[in-house]
Amino acid sequence: MRELQRACACGLLLLACSAQPPATTRPGEPEQASAGSAGAPPGPDGPGLSRTGAAGQPAASMAPDPAAPDAGSAPAPSEPRARVPLVDHTAWERLAPELDPFTDRPPSVTCTDEATAFELLAAEAAYGVDTGLCNYVTVRQRAREHVAIGERIIVRLWHFELSAPEPADAHAVVALDGEPLLDERIPIPSHGGLIQREIVARRAFAKDAPVLFHLHNHGDNSWALIEVSAGP
Numbered sequence: 001m002r003e004l005q006r007a008c009a010c011g012l013l014l015l016a017c018s019a020q021p022p023a024t025t026r027p028g029e030p031e032q033a034s035a036g037s038a039g040a041p042p043g044p045d046g047p048g049l050s051r052t053g054a055a056g057q058p059a060a061s062m063a064p065d066p067a068a069p070d071a072g073s074a075p076a077p078s079e080p081r082a083r084v085p086l087v088d089h090t091a092w093e094r095l096a097p098e099l100d101p102f103t104d105r106p107p108s109v110t111c112t113d114e115a116t117a118f119e120l121l122a123a124e125a126a127y128g129v130d131t132g133l134c135n136y137v138t139v140r141q142r143a144r145e146h147v148a149i150g151e152r153i154i155v156r157l158w159h160f161e162l163s164a165p166e167p168a169d170a171h172a173v174v175a176l177d178g179e180p181l182l183d184e185r186i187p188i189p190s191h192g193g194l195i196q197r198e199i200v201a202r203r204a205f206a207k208d209a210p211v212l213f214h215l216h217n218h219g220d221n222s223w224a225l226i227e228v229s230a231g232p
Contacts, residue, residue: 115133139214
């Protein structure tokens with residue numbers, strides 16, 4: 001049944017991608033808008049990752065990794081380059097609880113080795129999470145390329161139909177060097193669909209800057225992070 005659901009969803013993904021508008025800027029908003037939760041206070045270089053956890057406590061600040069190279073050293077290309085992936089879906093590593101900056105970790109976490117893996121979704125490489133085997137996870141890797149000021153960062157995250165014994169919310173975040181590129185709360189139940197965000201970089205990001213993918217989901221559902229890329 002899950003294989004049939006995945007095959008149907010792959011067709012829906014192809015339709016969603018072709019119908020998806022190229023940018024998420026809304027009329028009346030500046031082109032560079034935070035992809036994070038509404039009302040999140042901006043940091044010194046842009047939006048932070050502050051939010052309210054399930055218990056009403058502020059989320060831990062996800063500060064840039066001091067071990068990462070200075071973002072100011074990222075070269076600005078003399079001419080537009082081709083779009084490049086910022087992540088390798090075979091290279092994600094799970095964060096230990098003491099290193100996890102998110103505060104919505106449930107009291108009981110179950111996440112088997114088989115729950116997260118590289119996969120192909122509609123012939124595209126993706127990082128899949130089966131929340132029937134993993135109710136909470138935060139993974140990390142280093143950015144494969146730098147991002148220059150003014151380049152566009154695109155994030156695409158697919159989820160299949162979401163269900164749970166009781167209504168709830170799923171929380172998904174993709175962040176680069178402490179800045180959220182995507183920060184979404186998705187109601188459960190929901191139909192399957194593609195979440196796409198496009199952000200114009202207001203500052204440079206160095207190669208090897210930390211990239212985080214966070215997912216907290218209730219119920220037996222499937223997710224796939226498809227794209228985190230930068231370019232013109």
